[in-house]
Amino acid sequence: MQAMEFDLIARIRDRAGGRADVVLGIGDDAALLQPPPGAQLALSMDTLNAGVHFPTSTAPADIGWKALAVNLSDLAAMGAEPAWCTLSLSLPGADAGFVDGFLDGFLALAQEHSVALVGGDTTRGPLSVCVAVHGFVATGAALRRDGAREGDDVWVTGHLGDAAAALAAMGAGAVSDRALRARLDRPTPRIAAGRALAGLAHACIDVSDGLLADLGHICRASGVGARIELAALPASPALARFAAALRWPWQACGGDDYELCFTAPREARDAVAQVLAQAATAASRIGRITAGQDVVAVDDRGEPWPTSRGGYAHFA
């Protein structure tokens, strides 16, 4: 491949972390990696484009963090242990300052999860970041979308709606609450929670397109429906302060939360609470899996919430 600037690659290589299972990292035609015996490989790749997946005003370090976080969130949703990543960075020009800032955020999160950056490229083009992540999961233990069963509780980690609130504030020209903006720019991939739930939860997905849309994917893959109690959706103090009237739309249909939505049998409630406490991850039961194929959200009086707000019926 035609690389943009060799000294940008050197900048990245000099700071990329290592692991014992990385035989050959950045600097050859391909990386050489040694998978552990007996494990399956979980692999995800996602692109973030400027102005589409992050506001153009986002700080380079936050772009770096988020580009890795959204990918690690996919591994979390499979219950996988992260190991390696590759990074393809398209930049309008050879901006070493941007790359340094980007790496500050990217590598801080990589280090937190012992992820080695083993390859990729830097090319000229509109600002865009493509990341692929690789993790391990014991054979048969992966959390998939197709295992939800009627009667399962529906859970979600953390809280929902902060990122949508931050985006809405920016769209209105308002200054975002700092805590909301941090949730938009620096989502927390729920790696520990995902690994704790492997073998316990029936189905799992990360909430990136909005809770109802993403739960719709679980329901479609599993051939079931779901009923969600809006009043049970966990909200941060910042969201509750910010605009209580818009809480439900943001929580139910907003994107970019990167929490895990999962289903588990009623008998596993105590076990779920226990493993997530060990994983230092808050979680809430927010509804249950039903027969049929509809994802229904009800308000605090049990009345169906008008679907016109979200358009999520499209995905159910």
Added chain:
Amino acid sequence: MQAMEFDLIARIRDRAGGRADVVLGIGDDAALLQPPPGAQLALSMDTLNAGVHFPTSTAPADIGWKALAVNLSDLAAMGAEPAWCTLSLSLPGADAGFVDGFLDGFLALAQEHSVALVGGDTTRGPLSVCVAVHGFVATGAALRRDGAREGDDVWVTGHLGDAAAALAAMGAGAVSDRALRARLDRPTPRIAAGRALAGLAHACIDVSDGLLADLGHICRASGVGARIELAALPASPALARFAAALRWPWQACGGDDYELCFTAPREARDAVAQVLAQAATAASRIGRITAGQDVVAVDDRGEPWPTSRGGYAHFA
């Protein structure tokens, strides 16, 4: 991740090939893959941006072919056997016709090498394609850049300069020769040659930035120099016809050839010729590895070729 259009993903999933070692392909948060026991994983990722890595007039099927080809070429340069790939496609709009055409080219090449498309995403943004490829190589058998030794022959597969000639013709507003344009749009990844050379060649790289620049990477990594005989550089009949006077600059410094440049000991000449004949891949000896650190190209009288034309001394 926020996907652009779910029906685009469905279009891709419906056509992606399978393999026995793909436990779970497109459609969950991550793919699940079963690496073979004892093998190392070779991993490469490259992005192609419109107007930078391919002319904006390129047909969708050719963009698809090339996006996979440049990545498979990296695996070829490691001597690896391709297995899986992921695709992240950024498009200005949900253009199903473009996606169908793109897949025609991408999947034709994938099928040729038994590569399964296991994941990725489609997002909104300027036209850009990021592909990651995964292959297997026996432990210790990978072709690296750092193994060249003084006295090695320098070889190159196929012929050089066609892609640069096609680009130059387009830049001049001329109609490219069809054969030259095909070499620009549909490069052939030298997978069979790379696998045949594993354990035999000392060092290998694919020629994407220009022969002298890429050989410079081998020399720098190996702590050696090289002397290249320009008159020995293999040229296609189309190139010889097209513009003989520009043959050497295009061959020595043009990019996008995706041939393999490799070094091997003199005693291995017959063995190299034999395994490449079995791999149905032409190859030429074009020079030798020297002491020192300079990459020198000489003309047919043995005189050094002016380095100002290529600027490749920067890379040596």
